[in-house]
Amino acid sequence: MEAEVVGSEMVLPAALPFKRVQMSDKYPKGQSRGRHWKHLKQILQAENYASLPAHEPNYLNIESPPSLYPSKKYCDMTGFEAPYTDPRTKLRYANPDVFKRVRSLPNEYVQRYLALRNAAIILR
Amino acid sequence: MPSYSITRPSRQEDYARFSPNTPIVIDNGGSSFRIGWAGESDPRVTFRNVVQRPRHKATGETVTIVGDHDPSLMKYFDCTRTSFRSPFDNNVVYQFEIMEYVLDYGFERLGANLQVDHPILMTECICNPLSSRSKMAELLFETYGVPSIAFGVDAVFSYKLNQQFGRCNEDGLAICSGFSASHVIPIVKGEPVTEACCRTNIGGYHVTNYLKQLLSLKYPYHMSSITWEKAEELKMEHCYVAMDFASELQLFQKGNEETKEKTRCWQLPWVPPTQGDVPSEEELARRAALKEKQGQRLRDMAAARKSIRITELENELNGLEDLLQQLDEVEEPEVSSILSGTKFFSRQEIESAILRVTQSLRKAKGEPSEPEEKNDSSLSEKYPLVSVPDELLSPEQLKEKKRQIFLKTTSEGRLLAKRKRFEEESLREKQNQLDEEKRLENPELYLEQLHDRYRELSEKVELRKRVKTNGNQNLSGGVGRGERLSAAQKERMRLLTSAAFDRGKVLMERIDKSADIKLQVDIDPNFVPKSDLVPPQATPEFSKFRPQSLEDFKIVLGVERFRCPEVLFQPNMIGIDQAGLDEMAGISLRRLDRVDDPIKDDITKSILVTGGSALLPGLLPRLEAGIRQIRPYLSPLTVVRACDPILDAWRGASIYANSPQFSLQTLSMQDYYEKGESLLWQYQIKYTI
Known part of the structure; x- marks a missing residue:
């Protein structure tokens, strides 16, 4: 290792004296580990909250419900309030100038704008 | 929110000074990890809660880097397939391998030497799923051998601290907008009301x-x-x-x-782009000299190659001539013995090889190759068998004759083509001369004629294109058969197909009507195809090249x-x-x-x-x-x-862990091994102690 790297102490030592089980013993090298960490969704599914009494607080039921206020529509490009929607790209826009820009946008950018508000078409 | 200074935390030296009863307080936040001693006012070590595992370029081993680091040092590492990874999914720890690296680093920086023999107070999100909590307990107990642990909610610790400062009361509302989620936690009589809290996954x-x-x-x-x-x-x-x-x-x-x-x-x-600053005289001269030098070098190389080739060819020619001479001198039976040493089988072959070599030699020397017309006269001599009738020839000679006929016709054809080409060239030259004369005579007329001709040609091209695209003038230049139909055409097609199935009267009428409409459109004299109105060009502002400026x-x-x-x-x-x-x-x-x-x-x-x-x-x-x-x-x-919205959670936890009753709220390792997960199920610390 280069002196600079060693000097900065940025690299975590492979074995640490205070640990009972070292990292290399726990996760042996070369053994394909795959993806064995459950994601949050799977964790929550495994918790099986449905079987518990409903009044008991848990990770899922403390989540806030949808807003009661009517959702406002904002222009995807400028952020101003958007009275219009482009039927072709489904982007919202505030005025004709923005509309021109919307129409000249390449599809990739349209999808990225839509993805920002979770409205993009995802092909699987 | 982390501060992005790249100063890495230094290793603390005074780990041994603390008695085993002093708890270690960890604020395990979505964006940063803070670790320190209970009772102190600030965490000892703070770093971004991320791990990167690049490959060290020199040794090729995978190393672990926790937290932020100096980007200038990353040149020693290969980060192509690794990015920053966080142990969190939303605000729940799920990747305990990464969590372990983070904890390793945290304890190491805190100065732990032989063991982590201190109670630990760690923050977690409210209503943390049981499996996440139990995995964390497992990690702390089994890997680090921690004697006891306690889990608390960061927002409540922050609230308790501010309550001590007198900024809020015993009953209140903690609104905590963290890194990946925001919580609102009502606090009644100093305790959080878990069933009334609420979370939005925004931070x-x-x-x-x-x-x-x-x-x-x-x-x-x-x-x-x-x-x-x-x-x-x-x-x-x-x-x-x-x-x-x-x-x-x-x-x-x-x-x-x-x-x-x-x-x-x-x-x-x-x-700013370098304005085309005019190079000085000597610079220009220097460049010209350099160019000349390079050109001279290339020319020298070509000349050298040429002379080598010429000497090679001359040597070959000399060798062949010597061979021929030898053959002349010796008797007939010995010819074959001499020839067997070479790659030739007969005298003729040697002669033709000599001919070939002399020709290429001439070419290499740059002399004009002998005119082919000369061969004209010798045509009949070259192909003597052609004019002889078949009956007089032996089978071998017949074969030879066939070959000669083939050679003769091809050479004749070549000559003819050459003559034709020559004629065409002269004709074109004459045409060019005429054009030039015309141009000089009346330039305007000439130009007009040219324009006319151009228009005529482009019309022809257009016509052909239209045939290809079914008469649709589409800008994208689609081709005929794959062309999509317009809405009206589609409707018409649909009607036609459905009509083919049931020959209803009504449908036929509709078709007629639509056909009428179509007819009207066709003969409408005012009808202008749209593409004529809009020139098929991009708007000028995009096509025009503009040098980039400071504004950009x-x-x-x-x-x-x-x-x-x-x-x-x-x-x-x-x-x-x-x-x-x-x-x-x-x-x-x-x-x-x-x-x-x-x-x-x-x-x-x-x-x-x-x-x-x-x-x-x-x-x-x-x-x-x-x-x-x-x-x-x-x-x-x-x-x-809050006094300090970022650090208050850790400080609150530090004060909490420092109180003498803290040990009553912890779970010991013994309990854990006896009861396991079920211990954590209903576990909830009392914040008021």
């Missing part, structure tokens, strides 16, 4: 990400400059929460002096300054269908169904805002206004910000 991460995405979409050329770290920095420096989002937007839409003042610019480094490297933050933090109040803006911060307070109060209204008033009298996003300017007044809308008329309301 500082979403604000920064929104800002980053918006800027990189607005300035696609500078996408590489707009990094996550930079966006975070911009957010902390420039973003604010608008008191009234709609009116602020209108203000910006109108665009007056005030908005200009509110607009911030971020100037990217920009180097300016990143303007106008609406974005308050548009991005607005997602905390309107999660709908980024497609999360949940209530915003102000509404969450209302929801939480509504969920407190067992609490009377007077106590609710008490609660709203002490609302504490904590968490990194609480640092956004304007958040408090906006929150106050939002909550006031929800509460009954003239009900009391006080919203305060």
